[in-house]
Amino acid sequence: MRVHFTKMHGLGNDFIVLDARDKALPVLSGETIRALSDRTLGIGCDQFIILEPHTEATVRMRIFNADGGEVEACGNAARAIGLLLGETATIATAGGLITTTPQLGGIAVDMGEPRFEWDAIPLAYPMDTAAMPVGWDLLEKPLAVNVGNPHVIFFVEDCNAVPLDALGPQIETDPLFPERINVNVASVVDRKALRLRVWERGVGLTRACGTGACATAVAAMRRGLVEREVIVHLPGGPLTIAWGEDNRITMTGPATESFRGSFELDEYA
Template identity: 45%
Template sequence: MPAWLMNGAGNAFLVIDVRGQAALAGMGGDQVRGLAARHGFDQFLIISDSDRGDAHMGVINADGSPSGACGNGARCVAWHVMEGLNTDRLVLDSDGGLMEAERTGDWRVRVDLGPARTGWQDIPLAREMDTVSMDLSVEAGRDLRLSSPGAVSMGNPHCVFFVENAETVPARAIGHRVEHDPLFPERVNVGFAQILDEARIRLRVWERGAGLTLACGTGAAAALVAAARRGLTGRATAILADGGELQAVWRDDGHVTVEGPVALTGEIDWPA
């Protein structure tokens, strides 16, 4: 059976579709880590049957750990399923909840990631804390100290630092350290957001279980929410990632949508 290499604004995935077939048996972390080493993806996405939506998306990070949400992955899976169903709209089921998706161009998809959650228990954090400006700081060299990030859950936990220059911040070193900080019992995705103006954010994201990626859909949503809560931006921004541009909107009903490009970059035989 085929498996597809896809990406959303550079965020790389290996996608398999097992609808109508027996579920993958024994797909473990070691296998996914081996696949990621060979094919260079950030997440492994499994499309299966759903009683609640048009399809279910399962997500396994490149290090073999599970993830409840993946925004760019949802956009890629939605594109694949919509192609097969010959439709421009669908409901995608996931471990993080139901997501409505729609095609906005030949290779563009918008997905509703659901409501942003900002309570400290929702992230989750190890102790009660203000999530607009957290009591957390990181030394990033003799002349750089990052502090007071915002925290948001988009079905997975995010910590967003606001930085003067996203290009020069040591994102790998800081991201790895913060991902494993005891404050985050489920680990955390770490965003480095540079506010360009009230409608544009330059963003780099260290994803838990995957490392520094070219884009992150839930990270884009989290950066918007964290920035808007501080009054740094409005509720709709362009998110400028290393791999492309995403459009994020924090709606009045609390839901966050992310729109952007998807790409099909290759096909391989499964098992791969």
């Protein structure tokens, strides 16, 4: 079976997008998604996206990490799909309903409301998510936020000095996080800017993470470190995050279509 795809990215966080709105696809196994996501033997991506019809939204977006596991949300992918749709749209995800709107600065995404309750992250047992009494090496007392998917955030003097490639997988798979966790290390530049690096569960170090930028900005605002609108500088570029008085998060940034192609599904089954 010949399958067409679109390759896209948001600040270097890249996606394979399959459009199954008009023609259903066979069920893709985790093994097939891992093979297609492989950067040497497949097409290569951080996340694998499948678009499907939805009765209450413009489209349903299913999100799979490069390891084949399905996840709830991806902010950069939401911007990419917003670009693909080309107009204001509602997108149904496993993490909830979001809205995308094309703007001069790229695509604005209403990411919904953050959750801070320990069992909404989720954590393995109750604790204060604003200053968790835990630590790993030099990383300690993080905040936890769920913005459609779960994040833990550490504020440090220099986020670039943290060996996130070593600590990221250790924290991601800690028993404290029964559904694993996305790991963010951030530094405050000033009241209107943050620097951020992210270890994404099931992916590893990425050039950008939209939900990570949202979670980190909200965590910094919760601690009073920054204003209610902030620029988050990731290795792939900046995102603007605002946390409104209505408790909803808006993320604005670019998205890019890289190329289109096709593949024989049987070769990756």
